[in-house]
Amino acid sequence: MSILVNKNTRVVTQGITGKTGQFHTRTSREYALGRQCFVAGVNPKKAGEDFEGIPIFASVADAKAKTDVNTSVIYVPPPFAAAAIWEAVEADLDLVICITEGIPVRDMVDLRDRMRKQNRRALLAGPNCPGVITPDEIKIGIMPGHIHKKGRIGVVSRSGTLTYEVVGQLTELGLGQSSAVGIGGDPVNGLKHIDVMKLFNDDPETDAVVMIGEIGGDDEETAARWVKANMKKPVVGFIAGATAPPGKRMGHAGAIISGGKGTAQEKLAVMESCGIKVTRNPAEMGKLLKSVL
Numbered sequence: 634m635s636i637l638v639n640k641n642t643r644v645v646t647q648g649i650t651g652k653t654g655q656f657h658t659r660t661s662r663e664y665a666l667g668r669q670c671f672v673a674g675v676n677p678k679k680a681g682e683d684f685e686g687i688p689i690f691a692s693v694a695d696a697k698a699k700t701d702v703n704t705s706v707i708y709v710p711p712p713f714a715a716a717a718i719w720e721a722v723e724a725d726l727d728l729v730i731c732i733t734e735g736i737p738v739r740d741m742v743d744l745r746d747r748m749r750k751q752n753r754r755a756l757l758a759g760p761n762c763p764g765v766i767t768p769d770e771i772k773i774g775i776m777p778g779h780i781h782k783k784g785r786i787g788v789v790s791r792s793g794t795l796t797y798e799v800v801g802q803l804t805e806l807g808l809g810q811s812s813a814v815g816i817g818g819d820p821v822n823g824l825k826h827i828d829v830m831k832l833f834n835d836d837p838e839t840d841a842v843v844m845i846g847e848i849g850g851d852d853e854e855t856a857a858r859w860v861k862a863n864m865k866k867p868v869v870g871f872i873a874g875a876t877a878p879p880g881k882r883m884g885h886a887g888a889i890i891s892g893g894k895g896t897a898q899e900k901l902a903v904m905e906s907c908g909i910k911v912t913r914n915p916a917e918m919g920k921l922l923k924s925v926l
Contacts, residue, residue, distance in 0.1 A: 635767035635812045636787070636832040636839075637728055637756070638704065640668055642771055645696045645726075647717045648708035649674025649684050657708065657732075657775050659685065664772040672700045675720075693724040706764065706773050707731040714760060715740035722748060722755045730773055731759035731817070741821035757823025762815035763793030774815065776800075784809015786922060787833035789826055790845035791818045791852075792873055795915060799843050799871075802919025808926075811839040818847060826856035834864055841867045843922055844909070848874035849895045854903040861907035867925040869910045871918050872897040 644661075648654035654674075662671045673696035674684055680691035690696040693705060705721035707714060707730065714733040721729040741760070748757075758765055764774010768781040780797060782804040790796040793815050800813055811833070816824045826844055833839045842864075846853035853872065860868055875897040901911050912921045 638765050638771050640770040642704050643702045644671045644704045645673040645702040647675045650676045654708035661772045664778040693721045697724050704728045711735040715744045722753045726755050729757045734761040736760050759817040761819040762817035765814050767812045782809035785840040786810050787839040787842040788813035789829040791847045795845045799918045806919050825852045827859050844870045846872045853900045857904045857907040869922045870904045872900045
């Protein structure tokens with residue numbers, strides 16, 4: 634099994650006519666090894682055309698009606714990305730994956746408020762995330778597919794680069810991944826660590842999980858407390874940003890210590906107290922996971 638995506642997922646690319654959307658749609662389709670997972674694109678001005686055989690529609694709703702897509706991936710520029718997310722949510726898809734970085738915070742606050750008030754069922758990964766992958770089945774996003782290996786370790790991370798780092802370590806150690814989920818580093822996003830941990834906990838083919846966080850906010854602490862009370866599988870963790878000074882944003886827009894809260898030390902202490910094995914050295918994430926199996 635896997636979480637969120639698998640070989641039967643049917644994907645629409647919003648922003649398929651842009652350079653980034655075309656490049657990553659092409660590489661993701663190649664990763665699927667001929668399976669027809671990427672079946673539609675959206676651009677209102679180019680409806681009726683196609684990209685390398687993938688038909689382009691005027692809207693996500695139209696694409697869903699014609700191709701039965703259930704997942705969207707978004708490469709739309711920041712000023713228009715929140716509207717693109719909402720279009721996919723309104724079309725009642727299962728999952729929306731937003732790769733776009735730099736969406737105005739106000740746009741995302743308004744979007745999140747609308748999703749909550751209307752009780753929309755779509756799950757949102759991102760924005761500012763690398764995507765989601767179930768190795769040897771489907772890759773949706775910008776991650777390098779060749780470093781992934783099919784297996785039984787779940788990965789959830791706020792950082793794309795650290796996702797690739799731990800996946801590379803696990804693969805070198807012979808430990809494949811059930812799914813790897815990038816949740817994004819923006820201050821207002823969709824899926825949180827706790828949401829993904831619940832999915833991995835319920836997945837019978839995931840044996841253990843690596844949880845990677847960053848300074849800022851309290852999502853990691855919330856997930857850690859849930860893990861202590863509910864998780865049936867071992868979890869190892871790492872928090873990036875141990876040397877970042879208060880008030881200094883580190884890489885991602887959401888990675889900032891504010892009011893003395895959200896430090897790496899604070900997060901690691903809570904995680905340890907909740908039974909999560911942690912490392913302060915990112916080069917040791919894979920070895921630590923192997924040691925707890």
